[in-house]
Amino acid sequence: MGCSLRSLTLVLGLALSLVSSAAVAETVTLRWFGHAFFLVTSFQGVRVALDPFSNIGYPMPDVAADVVTVSHEHGDHNGADGLAGSPVILRGLKAGGVDWNSISYSVKDVRITALPAYHDDVQGRRRGLNTIFIVETGGLRLAHLSDIGHTLSEATLKAMGRIDVLLVPVGGIFSIDGRQAKEIMTRLRPSITIPIHYKTPVTADWPIEDEREFLAGLPNVRRLDMLSALLTPETLPTQPEVWVMRYR
Numbered sequence: 001m002g003c004s005l006r007s008l009t010l011v012l013g014l015a016l017s018l019v020s021s022a023a024v025a026e027t028v029t030l031r032w033f034g035h036a037f038f039l040v041t042s043f044q045g046v047r048v049a050l051d052p053f054s055n056i057g058y059p060m061p062d063v064a065a066d067v068v069t070v071s072h073e074h075g076d077h078n079g080a081d082g083l084a085g086s087p088v089i090l091r092g093l094k095a096g097g098v099d100w101n102s103i104s105y106s107v108k109d110v111r112i113t114a115l116p117a118y119h120d121d122v123q124g125r126r127r128g129l130n131t132i133f134i135v136e137t138g139g140l141r142l143a144h145l146s147d148i149g150h151t152l153s154e155a156t157l158k159a160m161g162r163i164d165v166l167l168v169p170v171g172g173i174f175s176i177d178g179r180q181a182k183e184i185m186t187r188l189r190p191s192i193t194i195p196i197h198y199k200t201p202v203t204a205d206w207p208i209e210d211e212r213e214f215l216a217g218l219p220n221v222r223r224l225d226m227l228s229a230l231l232t233p234e235t236l237p238t239q240p241e242v243w244v245m246r247y248r
């Protein structure tokens with residue numbers, strides 16, 4: 001009896017340590033460099049750069065990537081050439097920007113898909129097309145809306161499915177503004193929403209808004225101290241939160 005109780009304790013202890021190591025094992029790292037430029041690093045070490053800028057005023061980070069997503073071919077989103085490594089470049093738009101590429105790409109523990117969107121609210125007639133990229137890794141689903149210029153249709157919401165982390169522009173003028181970003185957030189209900197593409201001291205002379213209109217009245221806003229956010233399914237907030245990331 002004592003012996004079987006002890007082995008039961010051992011088994012339980014082993015199971016618990018497996019659970020805790022599994023939680024560590026799934027960690028995804030998210031880093032923001034400003035504007036719409038992020039680096040997602042999977043647990044298996046796959047580095048996915050999202051919409052890297054070229055020289056727009058933010059410090060050019062020394063980033064090596066395995067995969068780069070480019071939502072559309074504007075200089076503040078398509079600086080793939082500035083990255084180290086020999087990344088696979090996933091371009092959301094076909095040459096000339098008149099149509100979307102069909103994208104479904106997998107490498108190790110990362111899967112990337114794309115959905116069509118527009119840079120304005122008139123089917124691209126003013127600013128062209130845009131692409132929503134969805135990165136799945138470590139049991140998490142991240143959506144990067146880039147320069148989206150409209151709220152989401154029912155069809156797009158359905159196609160996106162569950163989104164855990166939403167990267168959404170809030171600066172207005174070239175993209176949706178804070179009010180429209182809130183509307184998308186309310187419909188998608190991600191665990192974490194991160195505002196992007198807004199005025200900062202670096203882009204002080206850009207005709208876009210800062211993040212304050214978006215943040216106004218929102219509960220659960222956290223300004224992160226660290227440059228990198230560590231994400232796992234187990235540690236997602238139980239109530240939706242807005243995270244304001246640092247770019248330096």
Ligand SMILES: [Zn+2]
Pocket residue numbers: 074076077147174197
């Ligand atoms: Zn932009």
